Amino acid sequence: MSKVINLKRGFNIRLKGEAEKILGTSTDTDKVALKPTDFPGLVPKLLVKAGQVVKAGEPIFFDKYNSEVFFTAPTSGEVLEINRGERRKVLEIIIKADGKNESVSFTKADPKNLTAEEIKGQLLKSGLWPFIKQRPYGSLAKPSQTPKHIFVSCFDSAPLAPDYEFVFSGQTALLQAGINALAKLTSGKVHLGIRPEQANGVFSGLKNVEINQFSGPHPAGNVGVQIHQISPVNKGEVVWTIAPQAIIYIGKLFETGKLDFSKIIVLSGSEIKSPKYFKTYHGAHLGNILKGATQKAGNERIISGNVLTGTKVSSDNYLGFFDSQITVIPEGDQYEFMGWADPGFNKFSPGSTFFGKLFPKKAYVLNANLHGGERAFVLSGQYEKYVPMDILPVYLLKAILANDIDKMEQLGIYEIIEEDLALCEYACTSKVKVQEIVRQGLDLMMKELG
Amino acid sequence: MKFIQKFFENTKPYVQKGAKYQWLHSVHDGMFTLFFVQKNTSKSGSHIHDYTDLKRTMGIVVLALIPALLMGMYNTGYQHFAAIGELADSNFWEIFFYGFLRVMPFIMVSYIVGLGIEFVFAQMRGHEIQEGFLVSGILIPLIMPINTPLWMVAISTAFAVVFVKEVFGGTGMNIWNPALVARAFLFFAYPSQMSGDSVWVSLGGQKAVDGFSGATPMAQAAAGQPNVDVWNSFIGLIPGSIGETSTLAILIGAAILIMTGIGSWKIIFATFAGGAAMGLILNAFAGTNAYMALPFWEHFIIGGFAFGAVFMATDPVSGTQTERGKWIYGFLIGVLAIMIRVINPAYPEGMMLAILLMNTFAPLIDHYIVEGSIKKRLKRAKVNA
Numbered sequence: 001m002s003k004v005i006n007l008k009r010g011f012n013i014r015l016k017g018e019a020e021k022i023l024g025t026s027t028d029t030d031k032v033a034l035k036p037t038d039f040p041g042l043v044p045k046l047l048v049k050a051g052q053v054v055k056a057g058e059p060i061f062f063d064k065y066n067s068e069v070f071f072t073a074p075t076s077g078e079v080l081e082i083n084r085g086e087r088r089k090v091l092e093i094i095i096k097a098d099g100k101n102e103s104v105s106f107t108k109a110d111p112k113n114l115t116a117e118e119i120k121g122q123l124l125k126s127g128l129w130p131f132i133k134q135r136p137y138g139s140l141a142k143p144s145q146t147p148k149h150i151f152v153s154c155f156d157s158a159p160l161a162p163d164y165e166f167v168f169s170g171q172t173a174l175l176q177a178g179i180n181a182l183a184k185l186t187s188g189k190v191h192l193g194i195r196p197e198q199a200n201g202v203f204s205g206l207k208n209v210e211i212n213q214f215s216g217p218h219p220a221g222n223v224g225v226q227i228h229q230i231s232p233v234n235k236g237e238v239v240w241t242i243a244p245q246a247i248i249y250i251g252k253l254f255e256t257g258k259l260d261f262s263k264i265i266v267l268s269g270s271e272i273k274s275p276k277y278f279k280t281y282h283g284a285h286l287g288n289i290l291k292g293a294t295q296k297a298g299n300e301r302i303i304s305g306n307v308l309t310g311t312k313v314s315s316d317n318y319l320g321f322f323d324s325q326i327t328v329i330p331e332g333d334q335y336e337f338m339g340w341a342d343p344g345f346n347k348f349s350p351g352s353t354f355f356g357k358l359f360p361k362k363a364y365v366l367n368a369n370l371h372g373g374e375r376a377f378v379l380s381g382q383y384e385k386y387v388p389m390d391i392l393p394v395y396l397l398k399a400i401l402a403n404d405i406d407k408m409e410q411l412g413i414y415e416i417i418e419e420d421l422a423l424c425e426y427a428c429t430s431k432v433k434v435q436e437i438v439r440q441g442l443d444l445m446m447k448e449l450g
Numbered sequence: 451m452k453f454i455q456k457f458f459e460n461t462k463p464y465v466q467k468g469a470k471y472q473w474l475h476s477v478h479d480g481m482f483t484l485f486f487v488q489k490n491t492s493k494s495g496s497h498i499h500d501y502t503d504l505k506r507t508m509g510i511v512v513l514a515l516i517p518a519l520l521m522g523m524y525n526t527g528y529q530h531f532a533a534i535g536e537l538a539d540s541n542f543w544e545i546f547f548y549g550f551l552r553v554m555p556f557i558m559v560s561y562i563v564g565l566g567i568e569f570v571f572a573q574m575r576g577h578e579i580q581e582g583f584l585v586s587g588i589l590i591p592l593i594m595p596i597n598t599p600l601w602m603v604a605i606s607t608a609f610a611v612v613f614v615k616e617v618f619g620g621t622g623m624n625i626w627n628p629a630l631v632a633r634a635f636l637f638f639a640y641p642s643q644m645s646g647d648s649v650w651v652s653l654g655g656q657k658a659v660d661g662f663s664g665a666t667p668m669a670q671a672a673a674g675q676p677n678v679d680v681w682n683s684f685i686g687l688i689p690g691s692i693g694e695t696s697t698l699a700i701l702i703g704a705a706i707l708i709m710t711g712i713g714s715w716k717i718i719f720a721t722f723a724g725g726a727a728m729g730l731i732l733n734a735f736a737g738t739n740a741y742m743a744l745p746f747w748e749h750f751i752i753g754g755f756a757f758g759a760v761f762m763a764t765d766p767v768s769g770t771q772t773e774r775g776k777w778i779y780g781f782l783i784g785v786l787a788i789m790i791r792v793i794n795p796a797y798p799e800g801m802m803l804a805i806l807l808m809n810t811f812a813p814l815i816d817h818y819i820v821e822g823s824i825k826k827r828l829k830r831a832k833v834n835a
Contacts, residue, residue, distance in 0.1 A: 013498070232830065301491070303497055307498045308496045308497070309496070329497065332491055335486040335488065336486060336487040338486070338487075339487030340487060349502055351500065351502045351710070352711045353506055353711075367498070368497045369489065369491050369499070370488070370499050371502075372487065372504065373504070375581075375621065378504060378621060378622045379712075380770075381714060381771075381776070392772065395771075411824065411827075418495070422495070425499075426496045426498055426500055427500050429500075429504055429506075434495060436495055
């Protein structure tokens, strides 16, 4: 059926705490939050006040520079508070869920019979638009543009990531409805990337799409890697990316005329007693989900997202807008005596300097310690091993550090976002803050070229 | 171990900026991080980081150099006792111990001078002390002839660390390999003391036996009388710089570097391939020139070819950074080393100059590889447009 693209470069980090494929008994989601900080560069204009009662799909704020893009309430309830940071920057808008999950009504129609403009209008109004990201830059898609293609990665290869076949089982019809809507928005195709093992799964039967298979280690599941293999982004071109979860939201919106932001997330990591899946809302408060779930209270790092790209949070924070995963690992803020000279029989490493390589275990507990000091780039040829793209990562990073826009462009900045080089950061001997540098480069490009 | 940790933790406030012993900050930090991997955790980007850091990487390189060092010590003793005609009466430990006592001062001088300068610069710049010199500090003694005066070792080390490393910004920023520059500095600054046949064998004040020459196989070959004792050259029982003589020990080091993935096998392989290619070309045009007729593989076991290929050419900072560039870089080092060696009578050893020359050209090679990548991307954009 579809071609299989074998990716050789990359690395699977074998973390302990993979979730069992069981749906845990859902705890009530008492609070949800929308966080403008989940969108780099977004300046929100608030439309609600504390105390206001909202339904799912009711606008909460909009993008100052893209006033058609609305961000809406994930569920029905009362706006509890608006948290601001320095210079009154809006950090999060918290909504106390009433448990009824009532939605604003939208047009119920088969997307096949709607025009692209009608579909766009409905997505913008309902708050589903922000789920669409664009490449270059990984920023919010611009409603005025028509992308070359739309890409969807239908598997997540990151450590302890949710299994999409499990999460989306039985939802093929909704996915199809969502895809029919998206297909109207592009001049090209909707490309799905799946694993060869998913050839008979939830996604393989979808119509109106082009399915490509990718085998190989992480980051094979990164949509950026898949774009690079199928139709790389050149200067001046735009493609859009969207996650399967959002396609389901879109499908539901057109099938029922209602918004339902409930989703299944995975709770995983070595510090979780019994890692499993949970049903909740996007932007859900983590307190109830984590209550009693961790091994011992205290010295642990809670991450919204995976260990490579996620955000550090506390149990009083909220799930990130795009995240379907909570990972809890030890913080690791202890000294290690002569750690650098340890033969390392129990250490897991992508390199070959520890004896642990000869005695592989199935899974390892890794903590958030840096395991060394920050240095200049010293080793060469290290990053390339983890980037299955025709890109010279170190040269690109150096171009970013030098603020050299021409060089960045020539070396392929349009093709990557932070997550695509996250493995380099993990493996880096010099502990270079790769993702921070990439973000700095993307921000500069957006500022200078728009 | 708790008390060491306590000691460093308790003393830390005294060496902070503005505190009484502020000038000890870098030293404190250097020692603390040597004993303990710090408790710092990830603040941005990836939450997990690999256990490998620069200390580990450099530690592995030092480990890979140990066989060459030990063989160098043994050979120093061996050459000594052979020269004074007492080899048959000396046992293994006597031979090794003589070499040990002769070589250790080199290592100490190199580390004290080099690390001293590093500490000062780290303090001045407010940097952490970087690990690069751990390797340079052992490389420098290993490429010195045993009769080099210690003050020369000190001066050349200081020159290399200051003018080749620190002025460029420290570890990771240098253009040339510091250890090789130290050697080149000596070679050009003190030519009379650094060449000839008397520098290679430590007599230790005793009289050499009649007929002893002390000439290295390289010098003999350059004089037109190549006489390579294959077995002794491979094991390392020939006159030469301290660490470069034993091809066997160097191969053990190469195995460690390649298995741990720290040395680039591409560079090592390409260097030997380049040397072989040039050796064969010279053979083809040899005529009556005995040196040109030397079988190509004999070049690998004499002089510093193997040592340079394994430990010097593979320096990731001064070499090429691109994977394709590594093939070109290594190959040209091999070609140039043999060419300089055989054809230029002024320099008996071509490896040092070949590597320094290619260090200089490494950015150029990389430039063309990067340009290639850029052109490919542009072409793709045009095809699609």
